[in-house]
Amino acid sequence: MLSKPFKEFYIPAESSSVHFLRATLCVGCSRGFEVVSLETTERQSLLDQADTSLDFVARKENVKPIHIERMNGEFLLNYSDFSFFVNRNGWRAQPDWRIAWEGNPVAFALSYPYILAFESSFIEIRHIESSELIHVMTGRNIRMLHSSTREIIYAYEDEASEDVVASLDFWNKPA
Incomplete structure (x- = not known):
């Protein structure tokens, strides 16, 4: 049995990981974690740029997004330098919790x-x-x-x- 692609999409960055969520894919790439809709193939950053408590991610050079876990309605984002939680809207979920x-x-x-x-x-x-x-x-x-x-x-x-x-x-x- 051969499988054929359901839908194609393109992320203009080097990708390092793919994680299947309920109705989306989360791709770890050089630009961070990108969320891709399986319905429309539209993509957006998982992190909300409006949340200034996440500035430490953007300021860090050569940080690599590696793994994501869903836990109690939040997402644990694991990078090469640190880990932290965000909510489903991409805002920092536990401001005092971070692993370096x-x-x-x-x-x-x-x-x-x-x-x-x-x-x-x-x-x-x-x-x-x-x-x-x-x-x-x-x-x-x-x-x-x-x-x-x-x-x-x-x-x-x-x-x-x-x-x-x-x-x-x-x-x-x-x-």
Whole structure:
């Protein structure tokens, strides 16, 4: 069976991630997170330019939008330097909550109440409610492979430069 495109759209920027929301796509690109309507293919920035509390995003150079999560009617936006919440209108949802990442993550996983940020030399684990740093796991050539609510699978290189696939198990965590 061959699949054919439903609709085509174009974003005039380098794209780094695509996230499926209910009736839209959210594309992480060099201009930030762009929301694309699946009905009309119209696009707009997820962040509302009128919200001056988001100026820190525009002022930061070379920041890369990587991952988005929907949580309790809000969106958790994860960038290479920081994470923060916005509401569905693109306004800052929790003005006092922001994570400034220790490194420059290239992937994220959420297993409530934890958010994990992956970069090649360590995994940063933070509590999603308080943004408190819980633990840092170090390694070599770390790559996140898959995440679900109960398990996060990643790979790393051991001392012999062999790839090892490992899992962070959240099965005993309260649901």
